[in-house]
Amino acid sequence: MAKKRIVTATINGREEEFLCQPRQTLLEILRDTLSLTGAKEGCSNGNCGACTVLVDGRAVNTCMVLGVEAEGADIETIEGLAPGDGLDPIQEAFLGNAALQCGICTPGYIMAAKAFLDENPNPTEEEIRFAMAGNLCRCTGYDKIVRAIQEAAEKRAGQPASCQKETV
Numbered sequence: 001m002a003k004k005r006i007v008t009a010t011i012n013g014r015e016e017e018f019l020c021q022p023r024q025t026l027l028e029i030l031r032d033t034l035s036l037t038g039a040k041e042g043c044s045n046g047n048c049g050a051c052t053v054l055v056d057g058r059a060v061n062t063c064m065v066l067g068v069e070a071e072g073a074d075i076e077t078i079e080g081l082a083p084g085d086g087l088d089p090i091q092e093a094f095l096g097n098a099a100l101q102c103g104i105c106t107p108g109y110i111m112a113a114k115a116f117l118d119e120n121p122n123p124t125e126e127e128i129r130f131a132m133a134g135n136l137c138r139c140t141g142y143d144k145i146v147r148a149i150q151e152a153a154e155k156r157a158g159q160p161a162s163c164q165k166e167t168v
Contacts, residue, residue, distance in 0.1 A: 009070040011036070012080025020067035027051045027062035029070070030077060038078035038107040042136075049135030052108035053077045059115035061134075078107035081114065089155040090114055090148075099148035101139035109135050113149045121157055125150065 004019040011034065018033050030036045030053070039062055042050030046064040053062055054076040081088045090110050093099070100106040109132065116123070116131040123131070128149050129142070137145060 005068050007068055007071050009073045009075055011075045012077055018067070022066065022068055024067045025063055026053075026055075026060075026065040026067050026070055026075075029067040030062060036077050036079050040104050040107065042104060042108075047136070048105070049108040049112060050105050052111045052135065054111055054115055057115065057118065059112045059134075076111070076114075078111055081110065088114070090117070090152040093148040093152040093155065094145075097144050097148040097151060099140060099144040105135060105137045105139075109137070109145060113152065117149070117153055117156060121153060123149075123153060 002022045004021055006017060007020055007029075008015065008017045010016070011030075016034065018029060020029050020033065027039055027041060030039055031041070039053050040050040041063065042048035044063045046061045049061060051062040052059050054060070055065070055070070055073050057074070082091060087095070088110075090113050094106060094110060099109075112132060112135050116128070120127060120131070125146060128146050132142070132145065132149070
């Protein structure tokens with residue numbers, strides 16, 4: 001058995017130090033070691049997006065990243081997204097558009113949407129659908145999720161819906 005390693009990372013704005021075996025995934029560390037259970041284990045092979053968090057601002061499937069690779073990283077999970085006791089505009093939009101049912105995929109979708117909207121604050125519907133292709137939902141269908149992300153983009157930009165780009 002390989003020796004455990006000490007890893008230091010900033011998680012949701014706090015410096016965290018944890019022990020992990022070289023073979024442990026970041027998902028296992030987040031859920032089992034740090035009790036951050038928002039990221040879900042869906043497929044364990046990077047295909048569903050349920051375990052998506054932001055690592056240094058990029059959406060990452062934590063089932064495909066080793067915990068030791070988090071050394072020095074800035075990690076944001078769904079638990080760190082909302083300011084204080086409120087909700088992030090993306091979370092509000094998911095609730096308001098009923099873009100969730102069982103909740104397994106929701107945290108991953110929200111974190112992937114955050115990374116996408118940080119890069120592209122005024123996306124078209126087509127761009128949203130393309131960007132979210134790495135996340136799967138077996139309950140809601142994708143239209144509600146796309147509408148929620150469109151609404152979140154509008155809220156973040158402070159624009160009325162009529163100012164958003166239309167898909168041709």
